[in-house]
Amino acid sequence: MWLRPLAKKGPFWGSDPNSRMKLVIERAALLKSLGHVQSVVERRNTIPILSNVRIDAHKGSLALNATDMDIEIVESTAAEVGKGGATTAPAHTLYDIVRKLPDGSQVELVATGDGGQIALSAGRSKFTLSCLPVEDFPAMAGGDFSHSFKLGAADLRGLIDRTRFAISTEETRYYLNGIYLHGTKSEGVDVLRAVATDGHRLARVELPLPDGAAGMPGIIVPRKAVLEVRKLIDETEDEIAISLSDSKIKFAFDNVVLTSKLIDGTFPDYERVIPTGNDKVLEADRKLLHDAVDRVSAISSEKSRSIKIACEKGLLTLSASSPEAGSATEEIEASYAAGHLEIGFNSRYLLEILGQIEGDAARFTMADAASPTVIRDVADASAVYVLMPMRV
Amino acid sequence: MPIRLLPPNLVNQIAAGEVVERPASAVKELVENAIDAGATRIDITLNDGGRALIVVTDNGCGMTPQELTVAVDRHATSKLPSDDLTEIGWLGFRGEALPAIGSVARLSITSRTPDADAGWHMMVAGGRKDGPVPAPHPRGTRIEVRDLFFATPARLKFLKGAGTELSYAIDNVERLAMAYPEIAFTLTADGRSRLNLPAGGTQGDLFDIHLERLSAILGREFAANSVPVAAEREGIRLYGYAGLPTFNRGNAFAQYLFVNGRPVRDRVLTGAVRAAYADFLAASRHPYVVLFLEVPRTDVDVNVHPAKAEVRFRDASLVRGLIIGALRHALAEAGHRASTTTGAAALAALRPYLNTAPPQGALDMAYTMQAPMVDGTGEGLAESAPVSMYDLPQSAPEGAAPEAYPTDGAVQPLGVARAQLHETYIVAQTADGIVIVDQHAAHERLVYERMKAALADGGVKRQMLLIPEVVELDEASAQRLVGRAAELAELGLLVEAFGPGAIAVREVPAMLGDGDVSGLVRDLANDLSAVDEALSLKDRLADVSGTMACHGAIRAGRRLNGAEMNALLRQMESTPHAGQCNHGRPTYVELKLKDIERLFGRR
Numbered sequence: 004m005w006l007r008p009l010a011k012k013g014p015f016w017g018s019d020p021n022s023r024m025k026l027v028i029e030r031a032a033l034l035k036s037l038g039h040v041q042s043v044v045e046r047r048n049t050i051p052i053l054s055n056v057r058i059d060a061h062k063g064s065l066a067l068n069a070t071d072m073d074i075e076i077v078e079s080t081a082a083e084v085g086k087g088g089a090t091t092a093p094a095h096t097l098y099d100i101v102r103k104l105p106d107g108s109q110v111e112l113v114a115t116g117d118g119g120q121i122a123l124s125a126g127r128s129k130f131t132l133s134c135l136p137v138e139d140f141p142a143m144a145g146g147d148f149s150h151s152f153k154l155g156a157a158d159l160r161g162l163i164d165r166t167r168f169a170i171s172t173e174e175t176r177y178y179l180n181g182i183y184l185h186g187t188k189s190e191g192v193d194v195l196r197a198v199a200t201d202g203h204r205l206a207r208v209e210l211p212l213p214d215g216a217a218g219m220p221g222i223i224v225p226r227k228a229v230l231e232v233r234k235l236i237d238e239t240e241d242e243i244a245i246s247l248s249d250s251k252i253k254f255a256f257d258n259v260v261l262t263s264k265l266i267d268g269t270f271p272d273y274e275r276v277i278p279t280g281n282d283k284v285l286e287a288d289r290k291l292l293h294d295a296v297d298r299v300s301a302i303s304s305e306k307s308r309s310i311k312i313a314c315e316k317g318l319l320t321l322s323a324s325s326p327e328a329g330s331a332t333e334e335i336e337a338s339y340a341a342g343h344l345e346i347g348f349n350s351r352y353l354l355e356i357l358g359q360i361e362g363d364a365a366r367f368t369m370a371d372a373a374s375p376t377v378i379r380d381v382a383d384a385s386a387v388y389v390l391m392p393m394r395v
Numbered sequence: 396m397p398i399r400l401l402p403p404n405l406v407n408q409i410a411a412g413e414v415v416e417r418p419a420s421a422v423k424e425l426v427e428n429a430i431d432a433g434a435t436r437i438d439i440t441l442n443d444g445g446r447a448l449i450v451v452t453d454n455g456c457g458m459t460p461q462e463l464t465v466a467v468d469r470h471a472t473s474k475l476p477s478d479d480l481t482e483i484g485w486l487g488f489r490g491e492a493l494p495a496i497g498s499v500a501r502l503s504i505t506s507r508t509p510d511a512d513a514g515w516h517m518m519v520a521g522g523r524k525d526g527p528v529p530a531p532h533p534r535g536t537r538i539e540v541r542d543l544f545f546a547t548p549a550r551l552k553f554l555k556g557a558g559t560e561l562s563y564a565i566d567n568v569e570r571l572a573m574a575y576p577e578i579a580f581t582l583t584a585d586g587r588s589r590l591n592l593p594a595g596g597t598q599g600d601l602f603d604i605h606l607e608r609l610s611a612i613l614g615r616e617f618a619a620n621s622v623p624v625a626a627e628r629e630g631i632r633l634y635g636y637a638g639l640p641t642f643n644r645g646n647a648f649a650q651y652l653f654v655n656g657r658p659v660r661d662r663v664l665t666g667a668v669r670a671a672y673a674d675f676l677a678a679s680r681h682p683y684v685v686l687f688l689e690v691p692r693t694d695v696d697v698n699v700h701p702a703k704a705e706v707r708f709r710d711a712s713l714v715r716g717l718i719i720g721a722l723r724h725a726l727a728e729a730g731h732r733a734s735t736t737t738g739a740a741a742l743a744a745l746r747p748y749l750n751t752a753p754p755q756g757a758l759d760m761a762y763t764m765q766a767p768m769v770d771g772t773g774e775g776l777a778e779s780a781p782v783s784m785y786d787l788p789q790s791a792p793e794g795a796a797p798e799a800y801p802t803d804g805a806v807q808p809l810g811v812a813r814a815q816l817h818e819t820y821i822v823a824q825t826a827d828g829i830v831i832v833d834q835h836a837a838h839e840r841l842v843y844e845r846m847k848a849a850l851a852d853g854g855v856k857r858q859m860l861l862i863p864e865v866v867e868l869d870e871a872s873a874q875r876l877v878g879r880a881a882e883l884a885e886l887g888l889l890v891e892a893f894g895p896g897a898i899a900v901r902e903v904p905a906m907l908g909d910g911d912v913s914g915l916v917r918d919l920a921n922d923l924s925a926v927d928e929a930l931s932l933k934d935r936l937a938d939v940s941g942t943m944a945c946h947g948a949i950r951a952g953r954r955l956n957g958a959e960m961n962a963l964l965r966q967m968e969s970t971p972h973a974g975q976c977n978h979g980r981p982t983y984v985e986l987k988l989k990d991i992e993r994l995f996g997r998r
Binding site: 171172173174175176200201202203204205271273276309325326327347349373375389390391392393394395 | 845848849852856857858859860861862864902905909910911912913914
């Protein structure tokens with residue numbers, strides 16, 4: 004990163020004997036890092052220090068650190084450090100200020116007094132924020148990671164994107180509030196599997212097992228960590244270094260390190276609910292089916308938005324009805340050769356699953372109207388979705 | 396110490412511990428005896444809350460001297476003619492009351508049968524009998540109980556203050572008086588008359604004399620704000636009165652339930668009442684209900700509680716269904732009626748300038764009626780400018796006299812919309828007054844009723860679970876839930892037994908989404924054990940419907956034109972239960988013209 008020479012030099016620089024930390028950084032760089040770390044800070048906190056971001060200046064680099072005690076993000080970026088030191092400042096306020104500063108400005112951060120305050124100045128704007136002692140800032144306990152491996156950013160994005168919609172938000176079943184990550188064998192090949200379910204539907208995505216992941220424990224990565232990681236890796240093309248133990252997981256790439264605790268629970272034996280004997284196979288154009296479901300479901304006024312699919316040879320009839328709004332039907336062509344079947348689904352669930360499929364065609368394998376239906380991308384065997392029908 | 400048979404007096408004192416718990420229970424036993432004796436007039440006198448003196452005088456069939464001596468013995472009764480406990484046709488049957496009272500108090504009985512020349516007098520004190528001796532007495536029986544519990548000082552210590560004990564006694568007498576409107580009751584306490592209930596008229600049907608008696612006891616508002624209930628199914632007859640949902644109160648004390656003329660507190664009955672009103676009242680509000688159930692004697696067991704406050708039905712679900720059905724039907728008949736107390740409360744709110752007292756009880760009984768808010772400047776009225784947007788065909792041109800209420804067409808109880816105030820309240824003119832409608836509350840109710848009808852029509856859609864949820868419960872709760880599985884399935888919850896102390900949930904109502912299933916199941920188990928009704932599930936479905944209804948309803952602050960306002964009024968008239976919102980608050984207030992005139996001193 005190119006830094007303009009500091010405009011203000013001379014007597015002011017380092018003249019205050021009490022100052023502990025002093026640095027200058029370009030606004031865009033600070034904003035980017037702050038933006039990453041502040042999102043983990045909760046809006047409302049009962050522990051004041053958790054509202055703060057830890058600012059650590061050391062030898063030409065600035066490290067920002069925020070945590071909610073479950074997830075910790077550390078990001079470092081280059082800065083012109085006049086004097087090393089550390090303090091903590093309110094994360095959301097700081098982010099808000101930096102966001103509103105004019106583009107291209109140089110931001111100077113100076114800890115004043117005995118660390119009780121931090122002065123921020125850029126151009127003619129000056130702010131003073133009160134700080135909390137850096138010693139109080141909770142550090143995520145170190146501990147060893149038993150397994151380390153690398154995943155391509157695109158692979159990790161695919162893993163998360165295709166499973167996270169099925170994560171349960173119901174907190175009494177906390178062990179479903181995350182993605183279950185584990186190594187296993189699938190048709191003789193070692194794979195890394197991600198599974199999420201809310202008890203109504205299930206998503207299972209797998210990748211070839213990366214080096215170093217063999218023998219890793221099955222872990223449940225909590226929803227918030229999943230969402231944070233997904234945000235952070237949105238732009239990167241680097242490989243992501245993942246380290247894990249049975250209580251923690253660490254994602255490291257670029258200058259960012261995210262460490263999260265894991266959900267301490269047992270993920271249900273999901274393999275049992277993925278049927279293997281379903282014999283009624285339906286293949287339909289993904290987009291055609293998605294749009295038809297979307298249209299037909301517009302009629303159901305209730306929250307459940309149920310739709311019915313009647314499968315005949317070569318033809319699907321989608322229908323929905325609501326005593327208030329009326330009814331809707333739409334026919335689409337599909338390849339289906341088994342006997343007549345009528346099955347109901349929650350259209351929202353169905354749309355979410357169809358939304359994950361990237362190929363042109365979706366394959367449904369069904370047994371009957373009361374058993375789980377398996378949905379796959381015809382062109383991609385790495386993902387399996389299971390959806391429980393509705394009684395309509 | 397070796398095991399021994401207790402002396403009879405001790406046995407009676409132990410029995411008295413169950414039967415005569417406090418003065419009120421002695422009063423209840425004696426009044427029940429008087430009713431069983433066929434009295435048409437019963438006078439009760441109490442001193443010091445009944446501790447010092449209880450006198451019950453009736454004009455019933457009386458007792459012969461022979462009967463008198465036996466009557467004070469344990470298990471002596473005239474009310475079980477056939478030695479068959481399933482044939483209990485009287486209020487009493489155990490023959491325990493008199494000996495029990497006699498064992499703990501100074502009891503004196505004077506009685507004369509109609510065909511005897513003179514009465515006889517008998518005394519029992521602390522279990523010792525004395526008499527009978529001849530004594531002058533009119534036809535009937537007079538029983539005096541002095542110094543109750545003098546023989547059991549421990550019990551005496553546990554009594555509450557005289558005022559409290561008296562109120563218990565009055566409550567017991569009132570309950571009996573409700574069931575027997577053809578009998579005159581008086582109650583005098585420490586020289587002051589506390590109850591004076593003349594016998595109901597001999598003419599007029601049963602409903603009339605009952606209602607007369609009920610309004611004498613519960614207040615005039617009850618008569619004005621209740622609807623008759625009547626139903627019959629498989630030999631079980633139910634009649635009585637159901638209070639309008641808007642006429643409610645904060646506790647369940649005003650729920651009177653009678654089985655074959657016997658006041659009872661039964662959880663099947665209270666659960667049924669709660670279930671019937673669940674749609675109309677917030678959980679913390681309770682309706683006024685008086686219900687009389689006539690059940691064939693063989694279908695009900697009254698011998699389950701020493702004070703006979705509880706009964707067992709042979710077919711409890713039939714009784715529950717009958718009560719819920721009849722109450723719902725009666726409330727649906729009431730349609731959009733809101734209680735008159737809301738109107739009275741509104742008037743009371745307007746009246747402080749006149750310095751007149753609000754109608755008795757109206758203020759505290761109407762549920763937190765809010766007087767319409769008018770901001771101090773009065774700008775609100777000017778802003779809303781209802782007249783300018785008033786394009787009703789029947790509206791009068793400005794300056795002209797308002798058009799008379801259309802009398803030719805169909806009856807429109809809610810009248811014709813005249814204006815909208817503060818974009819929140821619709822003012823309508825009716826034949827004999829005005830109606831103010833809370834547009835959001837009213838429309839919310841309409842939408843809710845529509846959704847409910849749709850739900851009942853199409854059934855609750857069920858989402859099957861990929862991973863069945865197993866909920867651990869105690870064995871009894873699990874059994875209760877499984878026993879009601881069919882009913883729960885109708886509400887969208889499919890459960891089945893999963894070993895002795897657990898149930899598996901296989902399907903859940905789709906509208907509840909990804910909710911806390913085990914919490915719901917536990918709540919249901921509690922409901923079933925407490926009130927025998929799956930209230931939680933209905934509550935949650937109603938909650939979701941209610942929230943959706945709220946979102947689907949027009950808001951306060953939305954400007955309505957005349958046609959829209961009238962359409963809302965007409966829908967309210969044709970929709971059942973449109974008189975209250977989902978929490979029992981009124982959706983409209985009606986002010987009669989004569990009340991308004993009174994406000995201005997014209998009457």
